[in-house]
Amino acid sequence: MPQPPVPQPAVPQPVTPPVPEPGARTPEFPAATILGYPRIGPRRELKRAMEAYWDGRAGLAELRETGRRLRAETWTDLARRGLAGQVSNTFSDYDHVFDAALLLGAVPERYRRDTPEDTAFAAGRGAAGLAPLRMTKWFDTNYHYLVPEIGPDTGFRADPSKPLTEYAEARALGVETRPVLLGPVTFLLLSEPTADAPAGFAPLSRLDAVLEAYEQILGALADAGVGWVQLDEPALVADRSADELAATATAYRRLGGLAHRPALFVASYFGALGEALPVLAAAPVEAIGLDLVRGELPDELDALRGKVIVAGVVSGRDVWRTDPARATGQLERLRGTGATVAVSTSCSLLHVPYDLAAETELPAELTGRLAFAAQKVDEVVALAAGDTGAIPTPVPAAAPVELPPVAQRSPYPVRAVAQAARLALPDLPTTTIGSFPQTGELRAARAALTAGRLDPAEYDRIIATEIDRVLALQEELGLDVLVHGEPERNDMVQYFAEHLDGFAVTRHGWVQSYGSRCTRPPILHGDVRRAGPITVRWASYAQSRTDRPVKGMLTGPVTIVAWSFVRRDLPLRTVVHQVADAIRGEVADLEAAGIGIVQVDEPALRELLPLRAAQRDDYLDWAVAAYRRATSGAGDATQIHTHLCYSDAEAVLAAIDALDADVTSVESARSHGRILAERAVHSFARGLGPGVYDIHSRRVPPADEIAAGLRAALAALPAGRVWANPDCGLKTRGYPEVTAALRNLVAAAREVRSADPVPARQH
C-alpha cells in the first residue's frame, strides 16, 4: 500500500499573532492549538540530564541548558509545522503538579532547597531520612504526579517566575505563547491534607487563599504582555459535588472579574464536562476547552455563546490518526451555532511519543494509521485550514472471534488446603514482587543485542547468570518464595507485547511515567494471540536451580492493555479479554512446566476505573471477568498471586477480592497502612501481603518498623493469611539498599513469627 503523505503546512513559516496592547479587548484566539506537548526530549535528553545531575556527573547549569534547548527546539519545530497557538510552561523539571505547588509557594517546608529544581527533586525522590511526597496517577493515565500537601496553615505566595521565564524565552525566539497553569480547583482537588490537618479538613477550603495567589500570577502575566493564559481543570470531568461546583463558580467569577489579566481559557479534558459545563459557561472566562474525543458535543452549546470553543478533536491519548469525517463533522456543527471555534488536541500531548518519523521499523500499513505528537500537530493545523484531504480515513476492522466461556476455580478453602500441602510454607511467608534491580550491565547487554552487537546465545548466558545470582541472594537472605528477578524484561508490558501477535513496539516512542522514568507503550493494533510460551523458559530455568518455590511472573490483561495504545475499533473489554485468553495459555504452560505459584500482576486495575461513578460497576465487572479468564485455568494446588500498586486500592477492594487470587500484594507502605484500616480488608477472605517496604524511596526500612507493619496486618487479618513483602518490584532500586531492606524484612518476619506464636493455620 502506498504510504499516505503526512499532512504538511502549506507555508512553513512561524506564525506570530500580534501582541495585545495593554487594556485592549480580548486578543484573537489562534485557529489551531494544542493543550501541551511532551517534554522529556525526543531522545529522552531530559531524563539523561536529570540523572546525570543526580549522580553528580553534571551541574545544575548543564541541566538547565538541556531544558532550555528542548523548549527552544519544540517551539521552533511547532512553528515550522505552522502551529499558531503555541503553549509555554508545559515543560517541567520533574512534574507539572509539583510546579503548581511551586507557583503558589505551597511546597512543604521539609522539601525546600535553594533552587526550584533541587526542591522538586527532594520532593520527588526524597533524601536520607526524608520520604518523598506521595505519588499517584494523573487521572486515568500512566503518568504519576506528586500529591501536594495542603493544610489549614499552608502559606501561599505567588511565584510566577517559571511561566514568565518560559514565556520570555519563546518570545525571544519570535514565538508568542499561551502559558499553561494548573487551575485552582483541580490543584486543590488533587491535593491531600497535611499530616497535622484536623480530621475532615478539605484542601478545597483554602480556595480563597489560593485564588489570591492566582490573581497575582495573572496580573504578573498580563504585565509581561501575555494575551491568553490556559488554566487546566481536568478534575471537572469527574463527578463533582454541589460544593465543588460552587467552588468552581466562585473561582472563575473571581479570576474572570480581575480588571488586569490575560484572556482566560479554561481547559477540560479526559472526558465530558457534564454538570460543570453550565458552571463554566456562566463564568466570565473567554474560552472553554472540550474533549470531543472522549466526550460528544454537548447539547447546551447555546450556553457557551460569546466564548471561544477550543474543540479537542485530535486525541492526545492514543497514537491513531484522526478520523477526518468525525472531526470535521464536530467542527462544522460547532461553527453552525455561530461560535468561534479553535481546533485543538483533546488533552496535552504529554501522553504520546514525539515523532513517528523516528520509527523506521514499523510495518508500513501500520505507520499509515499512526500519528504521534508531531503528526497530531500537523492534523490540528490541517483541520484548522480545512485541509483534510491528507488525512486518510481509518480502515474498519473485521469482527473479533468470540471467546468461549471458561470454568471457574474451586472455592478458595479447597484450593488453600491443596496449596498448603504442596508448598509447606511457614506463617508470614516472605517474598518479593518480581523484579530485582535492572543493572546498567543488563540494559547495556539488551541494547547490544538489539543493535546486533551481541550474540543471542551470549545474551542468554548473561540472563542465566543474573538469575543464578538473584536466586543465590534470595536463598542467602532466607526468603521463602523466590522470583527469577525479571532480568530478561525491558518492561513488564512491553516484554509481553513483543511476544504476542497483534502488538507492535516502538524504538523511540518514550512517554514520561514519572520524573525521569519513561515507558514505550506498545501499540495493540490487531487481534491478540500468543504464538508460543513467553516466560516458561526462564521460569523453569530458575525453578531448576533451587529447591524453594519460584513464582512464575506474568502481567495481567487489564495492565497490558492500560499501558499500551489500543485499537479503538473494538470495545476495550473485547480487547482485554483477548489478552486474557493469551495469558490463560501462559498460566497453563507454566503449570505444565511444574511452576507451583504464578503471579499475575494487575497494578493498573485502579487506573482504568472510569472517572464517572456511573460507569464503574460495568468496568469492574468486565475487568474482573478478564482477570478470572486469565487465571481460572489453574489447578487447585497452583497458587495464584496478584499484585497492585499506586492503587488507592481502597476504591476497588471489592473488585480485588473478586479477582479470586489466592494471595494479593498491595501498596501499603506509602499510604501508611491505610489499606489495613479499611473495613473491607477484614472480610478479605484470602492471602494478603500489605507492602511493608516502600520501594519508591531509597530509604532502608528498619526491621522493627517492618515488624510493626506486620503486627498491624496480623491485627486485621487471620494469621496464616498474611505475607511479608515489599510494596512493588525492585527494578528501580540498587543492590546495596535492596539487600539491606530484604534482610530487615526477613528478620522482621522471623521476629514476629517467634514472638507472637499464632494459632493453628486457618484457611
Ligand SMILES: Nc1nc2c(c(=O)[nH]1)N[C@@H](CNc1ccc(C(=O)N[C@@H](CCC(=O)N[C@@H](CCC(=O)N[C@@H](CCC(=O)O)C(=O)O)C(=O)O)C(=O)O)cc1)CN2
Ligand atoms: N509500562 C509500565 N508502566 C508502569 C510501570 C512499569 O513498570 N511499566 N510501573 C509503574 C511506575 N512506572 C514506571 C515506569 C518506568 C519505569 C522504568 O524503570 N523505566 C525505565 C526504562 C525501562 C525500559 O524500557 N528499559 C529498556 C531500555 C533501557 C534503556 O534506556 N536503554 C538505553 C541503553 C542502555 C545502555 O546502553 O546502558 C537506551 O535505549 O538508550 C531495557 O531495559 O531494555 C527508565 O525510564 O529508565 C519504572 C516505573 C507504573 N507504570
Ligand code: MET
Ligand atoms: C508496577 S508493578 C511491578 C510488578 C512486577 N512484577 C515487578 O516486580 O516489577
Ligand SMILES: [Zn+2]
Ligand atoms: Zn507494583
